[in-house]
Amino acid sequence: MSPIPHSRTGRQRLFEPYRMGPLELPNRLVMAPLTRMRADNAQHAPTGLLAEHYAQRAGAGLIVAEATAISPDGFGWAGSPGLWSAEQVAGWRQVTDAVHAAGGRIIAQLWHLGSISHPDLLRGRTPLSASAVNPLQESVTAAGRVPTVVPRAMTRAEIRQTVADYATAARNAHDAGFDGVEILAAYLYLIAQFLNRSTNLRTDEYGGSVENRARLLLEVVESVAEAVGPERTGVKMGPMHETGPFEANDETLPVSEYAVSRLNDYGLSHLLMMGGTRDLTGTPLDALAGDGMFRHFRRLYGGTLIANVDFDVARANALIASGDADLIAFGRPFIANPDLPARLAAGAPLAEIDWETVYGSGARGYSDYPALEAVTQGAS
Numbered sequence: 001m002s003p004i005p006h007s008r009t010g011r012q013r014l015f016e017p018y019r020m021g022p023l024e025l026p027n028r029l030v031m032a033p034l035t036r037m038r039a040d041n042a043q044h045a046p047t048g049l050l051a052e053h054y055a056q057r058a059g060a061g062l063i064v065a066e067a068t069a070i071s072p073d074g075f076g077w078a079g080s081p082g083l084w085s086a087e088q089v090a091g092w093r094q095v096t097d098a099v100h101a102a103g104g105r106i107i108a109q110l111w112h113l114g115s116i117s118h119p120d121l122l123r124g125r126t127p128l129s130a131s132a133v134n135p136l137q138e139s140v141t142a143a144g145r146v147p148t149v150v151p152r153a154m155t156r157a158e159i160r161q162t163v164a165d166y167a168t169a170a171r172n173a174h175d176a177g178f179d180g181v182e183i184l185a186a187y188l189y190l191i192a193q194f195l196n197r198s199t200n201l202r203t204d205e206y207g208g209s210v211e212n213r214a215r216l217l218l219e220v221v222e223s224v225a226e227a228v229g230p231e232r233t234g235v236k237m238g239p240m241h242e243t244g245p246f247e248a249n250d251e252t253l254p255v256s257e258y259a260v261s262r263l264n265d266y267g268l269s270h271l272l273m274m275g276g277t278r279d280l281t282g283t284p285l286d287a288l289a290g291d292g293m294f295r296h297f298r299r300l301y302g303g304t305l306i307a308n309v310d311f312d313v314a315r316a317n318a319l320i321a322s323g324d325a326d327l328i329a330f331g332r333p334f335i336a337n338p339d340l341p342a343r344l345a346a347g348a349p350l351a352e353i354d355w356e357t358v359y360g361s362g363a364r365g366y367s368d369y370p371a372l373e374a375v376t377q378g379a380s
């Protein structure tokens with residue numbers, strides 16, 4: 001790789017090393033988790049194709065692998081992988097070995113979809129959630145997108161089992177050679193269904209007050225941190241404005257503030273936060289538009305903060321320089337640019353995504369995007 005140029009206007013903070021817990025990251029550019037539906041086999045196990053794809057992207061300071069179901073109950077997206085069986089652990093071992101051999105670092109993202117799953121993905125069982133509230137979204141089944149159904153409210157025994165399943169999946173991630181894990185508590189999935197007042201109507205200690213709705217998240221954090229160490233446990237979360245019962249309400253921000261503040265107690269590896277993905281004007285999240293999200297939560301969280309959504313190099317350098325984030329995650333740009341860090345460092349043009357093949361099957365549009373070197377050699 002060519003030496004990293006310094007911009008005329010200042011230091012390229014994005015390309016400076018960073019120590020995250022036990023991991024030495026050679027740069028501050030994180031590959032964001034991207035579901036690509038290539039574990040489309042009956043075992044939901046990663047294959048050599050995933051190993052090739054991730055190894056091509058090992059130039060990232062850190063890779064957060066695609067969301068991965070912690071248990072058969074937590075599964076709920078066609079073609080997505082799991083981390084509960086021996087076949088899955090063996091499949092992931094191929095991936096982590098390939099990434100490490102290519103000089104990279106990779107962590108697993110732990111996923112329970114709750115009511116976003118569908119009976120067609122659960123051998124006919126009804127999906128589980130905090131309460132029997134249809135999230136009014138779409139489930140991604142093998143036959144395509146279908147409307148979500150009314151889930152079944154989890155019993156306390158099922159909640160206990162789920163917390164234990166997160167720890168088991170984290171241990172499996174460790175056994176599969178991952179450098180750490182990230183708990184997916186963002187978006188519309190199980191943990192968010194507990195946090196959200198509109199989908200959590202429980203009257204036990206997991207519902208009602210903000211503290212009670214955050215209880216599942218904190219129990220999961222505790223059990224995963226105990227399983228693999230807090231310094232190898234991170235969380236992706238933050239307030240979002242989505243559709244249906246996930247439209248931001250006057251408690252969306254307070255519950256996130258409470259939960260994020262509590263995360264300080266555990267000495268975790270990181271917090272990954274998305275900036276707004278929709279226009280937040282006029283919503284209860286109005287003040288969090290743009291970098292407002294990171295400025296706001298930086299004051300509440302003392303650990304490593306990874307900022308995400310729609311970054312370019314200039315904005316990334318500026319946000320790191322301002323101290324409002326430590327690392328920057330890039331998602332979509334990694335799809336068509338396996339060597340994204342090298343391209344960004346060189347100021348080279350980025351390849352365009354073929355959206356037809358993003359959620360596809362096989363190598364096309366997945367592991368066949370060339371690195372820049374190959375493109376320029378091919379052209380000369």
Ligand SMILES: Cc1cc2nc3c(=O)[nH]c(=O)nc-3n(C[C@H](O)[C@H](O)[C@H](O)COP(=O)(O)O)c2cc1C
Binds near residue numbers: 034309310311
């Ligand atoms: C195809 C695709 C798949 C995604 N899969 C996941 C996922 O598995 N887990 C997750 O937390 N976010 C997922 N996301 C969100 C990305 O991690 C990231 O937050 C988003 O793309 C915004 O970052 P960007 O502007 O750099 O693309 C996905 C996004 C896309 C486009």
